[in-house]
Amino acid sequence: xxxxxADKAKAVAHGFTLHGHRINGNLILLNxxxxxxxxxxxxxxxxxxxxxxxxxxxxxxxxxINELEQGGWNNG
Amino acid sequence: xxxxxxRIRREYAPLTVHTGLVCTTPLSPVTQVYNSNxxxxxxxxxxxxxxxxxxxxxxxxxxxxxxxxxxxxxxxxVWKVNGVDITTLNAWQGxxxxxxxxxxxxxxxxxxxxxxxxxxxxxxxxQLADDRLxxxxxxxxxxxxxxxxxxSGDDYSMxxxxxxxxxxxxxxxKLHLYEYKVAHGLISASTANRxxxxxENSYERTIPVTVYKGKDILPTSAYSVRLFxxxxxxxxxxxxxxxTTATDEVIAITNSGVTIDLRLIAKRDYLIRAYVSNELVAxxxxxxxxxxxxxxxxxxxxxxxxxxxxxxxxVAMVDCDGNTxxxxxxxxxxxxxxxxxxxxxxxxxxxxDIVFQLSKTGIGDTYLNxxxxxxxxxxxxxxxxVATDENNDELTDENGETFIFN
Numbered sequence: 503x504x505x506x507x508a509d510k511a512k513a514v515a516h517g518f519t520l521h522g523h524r525i526n527g528n529l530i531l532l533n534x535x536x537x538x539x540x541x542x543x544x545x546x547x548x549x550x551x552x553x554x555x556x557x558x559x560x561x562x563x564x565x566x567i568n569e570l571e572q573g574g575w576n577n578g
Numbered sequence: 579x580x581x582x583x584x585r586i587r588r589e590y591a592p593l594t595v596h597t598g599l600v601c602t603t604p605l606s607p608v609t610q611v612y613n614s615n616x617x618x619x620x621x622x623x624x625x626x627x628x629x630x631x632x633x634x635x636x637x638x639x640x641x642x643x644x645x646x647x648x649x650x651x652x653x654x655x656v657w658k659v660n661g662v663d664i665t666t667l668n669a670w671q672g673x674x675x676x677x678x679x680x681x682x683x684x685x686x687x688x689x690x691x692x693x694x695x696x697x698x699x700x701x702x703x704x705q706l707a708d709d710r711l712x713x714x715x716x717x718x719x720x721x722x723x724x725x726x727x728x729x730s731g732d733d734y735s736m737x738x739x740x741x742x743x744x745x746x747x748x749x750x751x752k753l754h755l756y757e758y759k760v761a762h763g764l765i766s767a768s769t770a771n772r773x774x775x776x777x778e779n780s781y782e783r784t785i786p787v788t789v790y791k792g793k794d795i796l797p798t799s800a801y802s803v804r805l806f807x808x809x810x811x812x813x814x815x816x817x818x819x820x821x822t823t824a825t826d827e828v829i830a831i832t833n834s835g836v837t838i839d840l841r842l843i844a845k846r847d848y849l850i851r852a853y854v855s856n857e858l859v860a861x862x863x864x865x866x867x868x869x870x871x872x873x874x875x876x877x878x879x880x881x882x883x884x885x886x887x888x889x890x891x892x893v894a895m896v897d898c899d900g901n902t903x904x905x906x907x908x909x910x911x912x913x914x915x916x917x918x919x920x921x922x923x924x925x926x927x928x929x930x931d932i933v934f935q936l937s938k939t940g941i942g943d944t945y946l947n948x949x950x951x952x953x954x955x956x957x958x959x960x961x962x963x964v965a966t967d968e969n970n971d972e973l974t975d976e977n978g979e980t981f982i983f984n
Contacts (some may be wrong), residue, residue: 503618521682522606522628522629526599
């Protein structure tokens with residue numbers, strides 16, 4: 503499964519809640535299924551296009567773990 | 579001379595409290611998948627946690643409790659894993675947080691990935707502070723199961739075409755309403771009307787089952803499906819009772835899905851298993867909860883009482899979620915009462931409408947006492963039960979259909 507670091511304000515504007523998600527400043531961490539299944543992002547045909555709408559970057563499992571090791575993320 | 583003081587208190591109706599656990603992160607659900615090919619959890623809870631919300635809804639018949647969603651008033655909250663306070667378990671230290679403020683007070687955020695193939699039972703206890711009566715009401719939410727399914731790339735796996743936690747809201751059940759109207763002669767039975775009333779909110783719920791081998795969907799003839807109820811967890815192992823169509827709530831079990839009657843379930847956990855050549859190859863867990871939404875009840879007859887009237891008619895209007903509820907007596911126990919200058923809290927009967935004798939109310943003939951307060955108290959009815967006789971034999975109609983009631 504892949505993970506997405508997205509802009510917090512853009513994600514909230516597209517229906518994601520902060521509650522239950524890991525946050526780092528103006529960033530939010532989502533999983534692939536959350537983005538794929540988001541009704542508000544359904545106009546975009548692919549995960550990559552959906553991520554563009556929330557200014558998100560896609561990471562592999564290991565990639566996101568490396569990213570989180572940089573610190574600054576709360577525990578959700 | 580000062581007289582003796584007499585303290586008189588306001589009198590409040592006691593609270594009726596309904597509780598349940600709800601996973602508020604359906605895409606980081608209570609069942610995880612572990613992919614043993616790459617050693618990854620899907621999803622990984624340390625990245626996207628699972629949140630479970632204790633849904634505590636309180637209601638006073640007299641309308642004196644103003645906040646039905648009562649989480650903000652919870653005290654002495656304890657989450658338990660397999661019956662043990664989670665804060666005392668070393669294996670869980672640093673893997674959970676409990677929300678302490680607002681409407682999400684009591685929510686637990688879980689960042690722990692479970693060992694593949696394991697199950698744990700998560701439950702919640704607390705007290706609800708009722709400051710009207712100065713009492714603490716014990717709260718207990720029935721447990722839900724956290725589990726992790728082991729799946730490798732070429733292995734069998736199962737997908738359920740429904741929510742992992744199915745919530746039954748009787749107020750949204752058009753099929754229940756249709757059958758109530760037919761049973762009371764309000765409309766005629768019709769297959770077309772029954773089908774039109776059957777939707778995703780109906781009590782008759784089919785959970786589609788799909789079994790995969792690797793990425794390929796297996797034909798339904800290649801496996802068999804069996805349904806189990808999870809009755810408890812012992813040492814991380816789910817205790818199971820197999821269900822068949824002879825079980826009250828089970829309507830059908832086929833290889834493409836199971837159909838259950840949600841009216842008969844307050845809170846239960848189930849496990850669907852797929853077998854190939856009598857060998858277990860895949861399983862998925864799901865839960866069913868009955869929910870208790872906020873509603874309001876009020877009498878509607880605003881006409882005056884004429885001097886020679888001997889009886890009075892009234893109809894209850896029930897609103898829920900912004901909609902007027904049709905045939906509310908099928909979902910809510912509505913008790914009609916009156917207050918007058920001489921008699922208060924006089925009970926006249928139960929139902930969606932009422933005819934009562936004015937002589938029973940204590941209404942007077944002068945300007946000071948010729949008034950009447952009509953009101954009704956409403957409580958959502960509990961789960962249905964199967965009707966049985968003194969020998970515990972089920973009561974049926976002429977077609978062999980079992981009677982249920984609540």
